[in-house]
Amino acid sequence: MSATVQYASLDFPLNQGFTVYNGLQVLAYFITVFVAAPLAFVTGLLQAPAVAARFGTGRGPLNRQVARTVHFGVWLWMVGFIVAHVTMVLSTGALANLNHITFGRDTRSYWALAIFGVAAALVIGLWLAASPLTLRYPRVVQTVGRFVVGWAKAWMERAHPRASYRDKDISPYLWANGRSPASEEYRRLRDGGWGRYTLRVEGLVANPVALSYRELLALPKCEQITQHYCIQGWSGVVKWGGVRMADILALVQPLPEARWVVFYSFADGAEPGHGRYYDCHRVEHMREPMALLAYEMNGEPLTETHGAPLRLRNELELGFKQVKWIEAVEFVADFRGIGWGHGGYNEDHEYFGYRMPI
Numbered sequence: 001m002s003a004t005v006q007y008a009s010l011d012f013p014l015n016q017g018f019t020v021y022n023g024l025q026v027l028a029y030f031i032t033v034f035v036a037a038p039l040a041f042v043t044g045l046l047q048a049p050a051v052a053a054r055f056g057t058g059r060g061p062l063n064r065q066v067a068r069t070v071h072f073g074v075w076l077w078m079v080g081f082i083v084a085h086v087t088m089v090l091s092t093g094a095l096a097n098l099n100h101i102t103f104g105r106d107t108r109s110y111w112a113l114a115i116f117g118v119a120a121a122l123v124i125g126l127w128l129a130a131s132p133l134t135l136r137y138p139r140v141v142q143t144v145g146r147f148v149v150g151w152a153k154a155w156m157e158r159a160h161p162r163a164s165y166r167d168k169d170i171s172p173y174l175w176a177n178g179r180s181p182a183s184e185e186y187r188r189l190r191d192g193g194w195g196r197y198t199l200r201v202e203g204l205v206a207n208p209v210a211l212s213y214r215e216l217l218a219l220p221k222c223e224q225i226t227q228h229y230c231i232q233g234w235s236g237v238v239k240w241g242g243v244r245m246a247d248i249l250a251l252v253q254p255l256p257e258a259r260w261v262v263f264y265s266f267a268d269g270a271e272p273g274h275g276r277y278y279d280c281h282r283v284e285h286m287r288e289p290m291a292l293l294a295y296e297m298n299g300e301p302l303t304e305t306h307g308a309p310l311r312l313r314n315e316l317e318l319g320f321k322q323v324k325w326i327e328a329v330e331f332v333a334d335f336r337g338i339g340w341g342h343g344g345y346n347e348d349h350e351y352f353g354y355r356m357p358i
């Protein structure tokens with residue numbers, strides 16, 4: 001406390017940073033290293049749909065909003081610590097402090113100042129160049145990002161979704177994104193109550209099928225209450241009803257070379273003239289018991305806004321991967337020949353990377 005009062009009065013304690021840390025310094029370093037840094041990691045993971053789907057953290061004291069709030073608080077702490085730390089280093093004997101930090105010696109060499117200057121200039125230069133470069137070369141950024149964090153995403157995809165919530169957890173409102181299909185075919189099927197709707201399931205399968213809406217309803221029905229995670233930051237708990245993708249796979253018998261399942265929407269993507277919306281999912285994810293072709297939401301048939309007649313539920317993934325207004329399903333060995341070849345409409349045009357479990 002006395003050190004805090006001294007700092008607040010700008011009467012700084014004696015600088016013995018090379019050999020002795022005062023109480024406030026010790027506390028600040030301890031919080032940064034042993035509290036803030038682990039909290040940043042943990043609260044980041046708690047915002048991942050794969051973690052929530054596995055451990056049920058969508059509700060309770062570890063829910064996403066709590067994690068976001070704590071994560072933001074940690075960010076504020078880190079920024080404040082960096083600003084305060086750099087300010088104190090430069091204002092309480094910059095040359096000596098930089099030698100302590102750079103060389104671990106109690107000297108007054110100007111090499112430490114030169115190294116600091118070059119490093120600072122490099123960081124500032126990269127920061128200034130970051131936005132123009134990312135805007136000009138988004139595909140490069142997407143590729144680099146996939147290389148840097150792809151292993152983490154692949155690891156997170158190994159989780160098996162199992163979390164289910166209670167009726168009282170259901171959100172009173174679920175935001176709807178995306179534009180409804182504008183095709184005449186979709187309007188005709190909708191106006192006919194889906195009586196003439198047929199879901200084609202084809203590609204690398206032993207038994208391609210075309211299932212009518214009535215046939216889909218006749219298949220074993222699964223109901224689950226799960227949390228929907230949007231990349232925009234919001235989430236909601238919904239009760240879904242529909243057909244397990246595992247039952248569809250058992251029906252069509254994918255061939256051994258089939259590695260991806262492509263879901264095609266009746267709707268076009270957000271970019272005019274770039275074709276319809278689609279997304280690719282791993283075959284093994286479609287075998288999960290909670291992978292669903294949903295035709296009900298909260299006990300009622302899907303509305304057009306929320307994806308009627310069918311929408312996908314893959315609880316490992318973010319909302320933009322949950323294709324709505326499904327027209328057809330195709331099993332493929334590789335998605336590079338579909339769309340622009342990046343695994344989904346958003347990945348083709350908005351550079352999110354092709355897997356989003358985190």
